[in-house]
Amino acid sequence: MAKTTKNTSRKGLPRPLLGEMLSFFFPIHYRVGMELETRMCQGRISRQQAAIIWMIESEVGGNGWMRRRIIEQHLKSWFETSNSHVSQLLRDLAKPPLSMVVQMENPASGREKVVALTPEGRAFFKTMIDAGLDFFTTQFEHVGEDEMRWGINYLALAFRPPEIDDKGRRQTPRLDPPPPRIRK
Numbered sequence: 001m002a003k004t005t006k007n008t009s010r011k012g013l014p015r016p017l018l019g020e021m022l023s024f025f026f027p028i029h030y031r032v033g034m035e036l037e038t039r040m041c042q043g044r045i046s047r048q049q050a051a052i053i054w055m056i057e058s059e060v061g062g063n064g065w066m067r068r069r070i071i072e073q074h075l076k077s078w079f080e081t082s083n084s085h086v087s088q089l090l091r092d093l094a095k096p097p098l099s100m101v102v103q104m105e106n107p108a109s110g111r112e113k114v115v116a117l118t119p120e121g122r123a124f125f126k127t128m129i130d131a132g133l134d135f136f137t138t139q140f141e142h143v144g145e146d147e148m149r150w151g152i153n154y155l156a157l158a159f160r161p162p163e164i165d166d167k168g169r170r171q172t173p174r175l176d177p178p179p180p181r182i183r184k
Helices: 015-041 047-060 068-079 083-094 119-139 145-159
Strands: 101-106 109-117
Touching: 015 047, 015 119, 047 068, 047 083, 047 101, 047 109, 047 119, 068 083, 068 109, 083 101, 109 119
Parallel strands: none
Antiparallel strands: 101 109
């Protein structure tokens, strides 16, 4: 492993370059990410409730059941929320006028609950996707298709788990050069 100095990271990337990434990333999270969440909530649910719906749909699918404990763990780390607050969020999502989730005792363990989306929850999830796509349509209207594809590939490379070969070595796929307009 490369030695870390004051001006380089463990991988040898210059710390000022990483600082540029940090100064770029934080505004993306707060300016773009928060606005995206607001649009996807559509004034009907909170950000935490949207995370619950998204989590269920993405982890187990619209017809699957998710362990409530997993929902609590994720919300605690993402939103610094308590189990009692998660209980309230789920109760509000379960009762009219929302009726987007249902909870029941886990058939495999009487001490645990599981949560699933209702037909209303699955329908709302689809409207969340549409609202997100509408937001991105305006947010990225100045970006070309090749640039968008390259950006998606870069982010996938940067944030997905590393691929490991049969001998346990990390395999980092090469990223094609960026489209001309975004090269420096």
